[in-house]
Amino acid sequence: MSQNTTAVDRPDAPDRDTLLAMFEIQSRIKLCDERFRSLLTSGQIQLIYYSPRGQECISAGWGVHLRKDDYVVTIYRGLHDHLAKGVPLRELWAEFLGRATGTCKGKGGPMHITHPESGLMVTTGIVGSGIPIANGFGIAAQLDGTDQVTVVNFGDGATNIGAFHEGMNMAAVWKLPVVFVCQNNLYGEHTPMAMSTGVEFISERAAAYGMPGVTVNGNDPVATWKVMGEAIARARAGEGPTLVEARTYRFYGHLMGDAMEYMDKEERRLAMEADPVVMYREWLLANGHATEDQLGEMEEVITAAIDDAVEFAVNSPFPDESELYTDVFADDTKAATR
Amino acid sequence: MSQNTTAVDRPDAPDRDTLLAMFEIQSRIKLCDERFRSLLTSGQIQLIYYSPRGQECISAGWGVHLRKDDYVVTIYRGLHDHLAKGVPLRELWAEFLGRATGTCKGKGGPMHITHPESGLMVTTGIVGSGIPIANGFGIAAQLDGTDQVTVVNFGDGATNIGAFHEGMNMAAVWKLPVVFVCQNNLYGEHTPMAMSTGVEFISERAAAYGMPGVTVNGNDPVATWKVMGEAIARARAGEGPTLVEARTYRFYGHLMGDAMEYMDKEERRLAMEADPVVMYREWLLANGHATEDQLGEMEEVITAAIDDAVEFAVNSPFPDESELYTDVFADDTKAATR
Amino acid sequence: MSTTTDTPITEAPVEHPVLPMASAINQALDIAMGLDPKVFLLGEDIAEPSGGVYKVTKGLSTKYGTARVRKTAISEAAIIGAAVGSAIAGYRPVAEIMMMDFLAVCLDQVTNHAGKIRYMSGGQTPVPLVIRTSAGAGRGFGAQHSELLEAWMIHTPGIKVVMPSTPADAKGLLLTAIFDDDPVLFIEQMMMYWDVKRFGGPVPPGDVRIPFGVADIKRAGSDVTLISYGRQVHDCLAAAEQLAQEGIEAEVVDLRTLVPCDEKTVFASVAKTKRAVVVHEAVTRCGFGAELSSRIHEELFGELAAPVQRVGGANTPVPYASNLEADFIPQVHDIVAAVKRTNK
Amino acid sequence: MSTTTDTPITEAPVEHPVLPMASAINQALDIAMGLDPKVFLLGEDIAEPSGGVYKVTKGLSTKYGTARVRKTAISEAAIIGAAVGSAIAGYRPVAEIMMMDFLAVCLDQVTNHAGKIRYMSGGQTPVPLVIRTSAGAGRGFGAQHSELLEAWMIHTPGIKVVMPSTPADAKGLLLTAIFDDDPVLFIEQMMMYWDVKRFGGPVPPGDVRIPFGVADIKRAGSDVTLISYGRQVHDCLAAAEQLAQEGIEAEVVDLRTLVPCDEKTVFASVAKTKRAVVVHEAVTRCGFGAELSSRIHEELFGELAAPVQRVGGANTPVPYASNLEADFIPQVHDIVAAVKRTNK
Numbered sequence A, B: 001m002s003q004n005t006t007a008v009d010r011p012d013a014p015d016r017d018t019l020l021a022m023f024e025i026q027s028r029i030k031l032c033d034e035r036f037r038s039l040l041t042s043g044q045i046q047l048i049y050y051s052p053r054g055q056e057c058i059s060a061g062w063g064v065h066l067r068k069d070d071y072v073v074t075i076y077r078g079l080h081d082h083l084a085k086g087v088p089l090r091e092l093w094a095e096f097l098g099r100a101t102g103t104c105k106g107k108g109g110p111m112h113i114t115h116p117e118s119g120l121m122v123t124t125g126i127v128g129s130g131i132p133i134a135n136g137f138g139i140a141a142q143l144d145g146t147d148q149v150t151v152v153n154f155g156d157g158a159t160n161i162g163a164f165h166e167g168m169n170m171a172a173v174w175k176l177p178v179v180f181v182c183q184n185n186l187y188g189e190h191t192p193m194a195m196s197t198g199v200e201f202i203s204e205r206a207a208a209y210g211m212p213g214v215t216v217n218g219n220d221p222v223a224t225w226k227v228m229g230e231a232i233a234r235a236r237a238g239e240g241p242t243l244v245e246a247r248t249y250r251f252y253g254h255l256m257g258d259a260m261e262y263m264d265k266e267e268r269r270l271a272m273e274a275d276p277v278v279m280y281r282e283w284l285l286a287n288g289h290a291t292e293d294q295l296g297e298m299e300e301v302i303t304a305a306i307d308d309a310v311e312f313a314v315n316s317p318f319p320d321e322s323e324l325y326t327d328v329f330a331d332d333t334k335a336a337t338r
Numbered sequence C, D: 001m002s003t004t005t006d007t008p009i010t011e012a013p014v015e016h017p018v019l020p021m022a023s024a025i026n027q028a029l030d031i032a033m034g035l036d037p038k039v040f041l042l043g044e045d046i047a048e049p050s051g052g053v054y055k056v057t058k059g060l061s062t063k064y065g066t067a068r069v070r071k072t073a074i075s076e077a078a079i080i081g082a083a084v085g086s087a088i089a090g091y092r093p094v095a096e097i098m099m100m101d102f103l104a105v106c107l108d109q110v111t112n113h114a115g116k117i118r119y120m121s122g123g124q125t126p127v128p129l130v131i132r133t134s135a136g137a138g139r140g141f142g143a144q145h146s147e148l149l150e151a152w153m154i155h156t157p158g159i160k161v162v163m164p165s166t167p168a169d170a171k172g173l174l175l176t177a178i179f180d181d182d183p184v185l186f187i188e189q190m191m192m193y194w195d196v197k198r199f200g201g202p203v204p205p206g207d208v209r210i211p212f213g214v215a216d217i218k219r220a221g222s223d224v225t226l227i228s229y230g231r232q233v234h235d236c237l238a239a240a241e242q243l244a245q246e247g248i249e250a251e252v253v254d255l256r257t258l259v260p261c262d263e264k265t266v267f268a269s270v271a272k273t274k275r276a277v278v279v280h281e282a283v284t285r286c287g288f289g290a291e292l293s294s295r296i297h298e299e300l301f302g303e304l305a306a307p308v309q310r311v312g313g314a315n316t317p318v319p320y321a322s323n324l325e326a327d328f329i330p331q332v333h334d335i336v337a338a339v340k341r342t343n344k
């Protein structure tokens, strides 16, 4: 949604409930991220933090299409995906802070958020490795004969690693119900995509597997919603996988503390000026899809929930020392001692 | 070169010397392979043998274009490539038989033939792994400022493994002087390509890296010669890598002793009927590029050389027991004992 | 002979059919697939008509269909990744990695994912998969198709490691592996697959499982303990016969599962014999023999008549030449010599 | 303190500038590239403007150009493969694998190729490459970014393994690694990169190399030998100070290179002290401590006052929660406790 279009309504837009649902997810992500960054900056909390700020519309775009029993796999930069799939704020914050009350009892941390109840199945810290794993969920749905869909998220840089290639090929050959979402924020750590990648558009790579591939402006919520909807519908109908490249931008570099000296200042300024969440909000108002009060109240509710989650997390205990040795194996296999 | 064209001359054919040079390489491969199989069948020698029979024209196609100082990387099914790059018969046979006089002192074996003198740099037994290694030779040539070209050979099945993807992308991004030759014999071990691969033509995969890709009938020596020449010239001129898919067929399955129950009998019969070496020979004669005497003499010379090589290999000693512990490290690092 | 914890195989009545190890493994897969629809197989070339490059999965795709016996591309990372995901989703995938050396192309899925996901999720997402892989030197395959890498996996938390020495053990342990809720690496030494004469054995019919963490004393003895697993157990038994002629009675402890490892049985035997020799085919340096040797010294310090001897592969890649390859692999005479060293 | 085989670092005059380890590594790379045009670097994000995610390669791409400081895609197998090929072609590539856990995505190129090619070619094609990788827990990175996997590599024939504990050792050993004709895995513990206060040290200027296979006695003592490498050497020194207060004088042997390993120095020290404690951060089970413990018992059986003690990481993935992570990592008090066990 580029600046000058916020005033114009969109014939291709979904119904109001969906529009607002997307805004709710986007705001949840944006406000959570802002809270994390402020607490980190003020030194009240300490952790390695990969901000998803700027990529909100992508997760919201598939989030509103998925059912609770659909599967999502994501990466270290996963806060937006976790929230879009409905991982509860309290457990999420507690896990980020390594507390016993976290989604993973504090043992996984931000890079490994897991919450099967919400369908957030795997968060990996290894670039590309979530892709072959996502196929496993697709195989399970296929064998079970259900119409569950798996959405696996990864970055532009991840499309240069072997796991991407092997996973895409397997999904295509077996027509797995998996949607491959490449959140292309133009950088892999400190390296611009053009310096590392042989194609201009990641979606071009789908043809190497006989898989449909599409590029969408990931900062345009409506367009993203549409493309995600089509890909998810295909998967649900048993018509096979799709590669969706959603173009976006990383507002805060690779991780908290990144000096970003390798990023073009002007490029970044423009991207942040065109903040997709802010512009979507303007668009919703400008076209009467929502009132200031509605959105304001939504934001207040989210802010209150975040206050509560932070409070909960900060006051939660660290895991008991015995937890070091548990969960290595299902049984008490005495392999997990020193 | 399909049956009915053997009578027709080819305007696109190279000069006579080149035509005969290709026939010499093809015959060397064909006769060597026949000797290996007969000695194996009669039980006079024992080894795990991957016959290249049927794929001769591909190696001959790049072989006549390469200089001694160009680099070749290949795989376990590499006899044809070894011979096309000029690895001497005696040392080659001795290595296949694990003798001290072999290219690698008997320590590598058929799957790891190495003969830097001939530019045969690496033979690997791990599917796909030669591809990233080939890039290293390309980088060396690039940094040295020479116009050396690296030709890396691999099968259709290898294009489904991660190393292929990573290696192709790196070569494209750095415009490396490497020619990627996929010898597509339609099967990976016991699996037909269609059951494992998302595309119909391997060459379609080049686009995923912004690399030119071309498919050629690998059983047509003239067409293959032409395509290889263009790709090698591009690389030599610093214009970057090319993916060449040369379509062919494995006459004797995956390895010696393969029951081939997974192969279509009729498909195989037709392929062997259209034996590319036999047909090329007919074509050379039919179009006056050579006389029966010329070709017959060539074959006799090769046969004699093979007799000599077998004799040499069979009568060579096994490596000295001390060789078990040498060549692990450059120095006498006492790490290589029990 | 049997440990106090009795196990089926050691009681196997002689009338059980004598099978090659490959058939016993095939039986286990067949029984598991018959018992539980959540069990499925994936790997390269495992379906009919060939039924796998070693024919270990023969007939299964015909019996259970290609949806449950899934022939894959040459994409090991995708194979293990798919196994990880489907295992988390409630399946019991049995993935085949054709040869153990190829673990190196997919190790990330094995160690960083299969091995860590239960832990990282705080126990929410178990990963009940099995990775079957064939391994071992002695077939003239050269340096890249002959390695035994169990030590890598034993050092890696979260993965159980099994390496059977007999068809009955292979069947019983594979059934246990498939229904175990943790990732299990199941190592099959290729040389034992079809060689009934040397490695065949009676296999009890039906769903007979062998528990993990229970070593099997394949031969009783009082003078020295030979600790081994997999094919080398047979070499230990051969060495024991030779030693018996010289009046040395060796006890042969077959660990069968390395993670978990039945240290109790090992310590009990060595406490009795005062002498221990650890034997495996894998490279000696930093092999599992080092771990076992350290544990024995830690537990039985002062009670041993000699230091624990390690007999393993040379610290070199596996050479091709038949004579060098034979030298690489620990042989019966190496075991005998090691025992002699404990008797000096 | 120094071994009989004197090494530059141990003679380093105090006036040498005190640097963080990252700067010492950067110096070694700079010197090597200046000395030999065949030396080049490749890896993710290593070029300017950022100069690497840990800034270890800062400035080098500006000084030597991006043809010799090559920033790559996220393609570890392609990175190591390119290093292998160029090394065979006569270059001395220094590849960076950002974190050691990522070795798992490219291990095939490391073990099946870099490690075996010299051997498989009968010595015709050496592979003189260096793989630099950062490693170690303690930074709240969780299970997939904290592992130490030196044991995998020590078990793998054909690869030399180096793990320095001080900036001067890091510089001298990296220079030796780059000009060594074999593949070298060079392990850098992230926690030491920039922490000058705890891990900084004097670094002699210029091309000062430290030979492989020469351990350095970082502290002399007569009562117990602490054998370690990398960051844990500092913990051993701290433990030694504590023990000194109780009248126990510990000798601290810093192995510095694990393959080759200076067993001579280890055995000499333990023969003197009769007590040994091996300390590393890696998971204990099947870690290098097991190999060292076995070797010491094999060599000094009967001369020891107590079994060799191993102090290592827990046999678990690395947990995220700060308190659990601290428990995972062996601490000074664990070393002290282990020493006490040798004095019972």
Ligand SMILES: Cc1ncc(C[n+]2csc(CCOP(=O)(O)OP(=O)(O)O)c2C)c(N)n1
Pocket (backbone or CB within 6 Å): A077, A125, A126, A127, A154, A155, A156, A157, A158, A159, A161, A185, A187, A188, A189, A254, D044, D074, D076, D098, D102, D105
């Ligand atoms: C296999 C592997 N290599 C390297 C890394 C280090 N690393 C972490 S994130 C990252 C960049 C990934 O870029 P991209 O895929 O575009 O995702 P983004 O961070 O931009 O969301 C790298 C190189 C890793 N985690 N795993």
Ligand SMILES: Cc1ncc(C[n+]2csc(CCOP(=O)(O)OP(=O)(O)O)c2C)c(N)n1
Pocket (backbone or CB within 6 Å): B077, B125, B126, B127, B154, B155, B156, B157, B158, B159, B161, B185, B187, B188, B189, B254, C044, C074, C076, C098, C102, C105
């Ligand atoms: C990584 C890896 N996986 C599996 C194998 C076992 N294997 C050896 S050859 C082969 C088939 C390769 O097929 P293709 O690439 O088409 O080459 P071809 O044998 O047909 O020449 C397989 C699966 C291997 N050597 N390496």
Ligand SMILES: [Mg+2]
Pocket (backbone or CB within 6 Å): A155, A156, A157, A183, A184, A185, A186, A187, A188, A189
């Ligand atoms: Mg990115």
Ligand SMILES: [Mg+2]
Pocket (backbone or CB within 6 Å): B155, B156, B157, B183, B184, B185, B186, B187, B188, B189
């Ligand atoms: Mg093929």
